[in-house]
Amino acid sequence: MGTEDGERGGLRERKKQETRIALSWAAVRLTIERGLENVRVEDIAAEVGVSPRTFNNYFSSKGEAIAARHLERARSIAAELRAQPASKPLWEAINDAALARFALGQEGDGRNTHDQQWIAGVRLMIAEPALQGEMIKASAAAEAEFAAAVAERTGTDVTSDMYPKLVAGAVTAAFGVAVEHWLRADPSVSIMTLVSEALHRLSAGLPAP
Amino acid sequence: MGTEDGERGGLRERKKQETRIALSWAAVRLTIERGLENVRVEDIAAEVGVSPRTFNNYFSSKGEAIAARHLERARSIAAELRAQPASKPLWEAINDAALARFALGQEGDGRNTHDQQWIAGVRLMIAEPALQGEMIKASAAAEAEFAAAVAERTGTDVTSDMYPKLVAGAVTAAFGVAVEHWLRADPSVSIMTLVSEALHRLSAGLPAP
DNA sequence: AGAAACATTGCGGGGTCCGCAAAATCCGGT
DNA sequence: ACCGGATTTTGCGGACCCCGCAATGTTTCT
Numbered sequence A, B: 001m002g003t004e005d006g007e008r009g010g011l012r013e014r015k016k017q018e019t020r021i022a023l024s025w026a027a028v029r030l031t032i033e034r035g036l037e038n039v040r041v042e043d044i045a046a047e048v049g050v051s052p053r054t055f056n057n058y059f060s061s062k063g064e065a066i067a068a069r070h071l072e073r074a075r076s077i078a079a080e081l082r083a084q085p086a087s088k089p090l091w092e093a094i095n096d097a098a099l100a101r102f103a104l105g106q107e108g109d110g111r112n113t114h115d116q117q118w119i120a121g122v123r124l125m126i127a128e129p130a131l132q133g134e135m136i137k138a139s140a141a142a143e144a145e146f147a148a149a150v151a152e153r154t155g156t157d158v159t160s161d162m163y164p165k166l167v168a169g170a171v172t173a174a175f176g177v178a179v180e181h182w183l184r185a186d187p188s189v190s191i192m193t194l195v196s197e198a199l200h201r202l203s204a205g206l207p208a209p
Numbered sequence C: 001a002g003a004a005a006c007a008t009t010g011c012g013g014g015g016t017c018c019g020c021a022a023a024a025t026c027c028g029g030t
Numbered sequence D: 001a002c003c004g005g006a007t008t009t010t011g012c013g014g015a016c017c018c019c020g021c022a023a024t025g026t027t028t029c030t
Helices: A010-034 A041-048 A052-058 A062-083 A090-101 A113-127 A129-154 A163-184 A191-203 B010-034 B041-048 B052-058 B062-083 B090-101 B113-127 B129-154 B163-184 B191-203
Strands: none
Touching: A010 A041, A010 A052, A010 A062, A010 A113, A041 A052, A041 A062, A062 A090, A062 A113, A062 A129, A062 A163, A090 A129, A090 A163, A090 A191, A113 A129, A113 A163, A129 A163, A129 B129, A163 A191, A163 B163, A163 B191, A191 B163, B010 B041, B010 B052, B010 B062, B010 B113, B041 B052, B041 B062, B062 B090, B062 B113, B062 B129, B062 B163, B090 B129, B090 B163, B090 B191, B113 B129, B113 B163, B129 B163, B163 B191
């Protein structure tokens, strides 16, 4: 019978990704429940049904497993930027890409468990010092992709010109600030509003208010 | 005989700081020589003449010890910003503060061993993946101080207004990009030129070139 | 089906980091 | 100048993490 996988790359690759994501989510979930210090690699592996040794084949540390969720989210923003029509002005495209990806808890009516989990996860990464580094590192990784997208869009060169990385760095910082404020202060203001405001100020040259 | 310390806080505190700095430099030096994987905590402690256990009283990891140099440098920029006259416009003050602190290898004539060591240290932190996180984390820590300085100067509030953190984040990113380009590409261009250019672009709203 | 490629697992070791309690050192008052 | 409390340093022991290696499955290709 014909192989009816219908998916790219073969079944093997697919399963790997599933395991990877499952491990990552398990790490987040357990850490939210018990705190980072009370979660051993053994527990995470058990939750997914693999050996502890296998966990370390996927992630080189507990922290990396947790930050992997964040990394993927951040990456998707770069992808979204690439998906924006080339005719759009850069800052407008950035804004639209961000808004598309920061649409959280908007759809449906709060029944979106994964978003909830993710928000709790971000809170965690901000709170636990041991995770802050990992989250920042993940942001930096995504920043590189974002810079590449900006370079492509503006016809500049990532290696010879500072411009793309400058934009990527500033935008990443803006996202971070917006998210942090959103989590800390009143949740009444939507994250999207804050992100838009931050980006707008950036593109205006951050004049003193 | 009279205690002729002439320094603040007592002799004890002083010695602690010295040990701390000595450990940090030793960590940098050894890692440059042998690579991170070939340096154990034991070696660093031995170099300074303390027990391995003591090392961990000062730093909670090897990486932190190395990044401590970077952290101190970054902090000094925030301090420099505070030292700028309040009458100066914000962006001018930021630029001047940065230039004052990025004056490297300029003075004297290359006889400045500590600057050389530091440059090599930064190269290291950029190259070794295990150290990237630490360096970024240190940058983030300094960023908070920078934000406080900006808040003070602009009369904004760090907790309620995004502005100070936005500026701090963007500026930190700009420093990072400038340093990275300086290290990677031709060392002919001075770091100060690159920093100024990056800041100027930022304050102009990062228009596509 | 058979072989090659790849993933998972167990084992073992080097190393890090921390808590704890004893020894060494410093500081301030008399 | 000395003593008592406070602080630091140190050694020890333990829990855990992370990786290399080699054996053992499992998928993919021909």
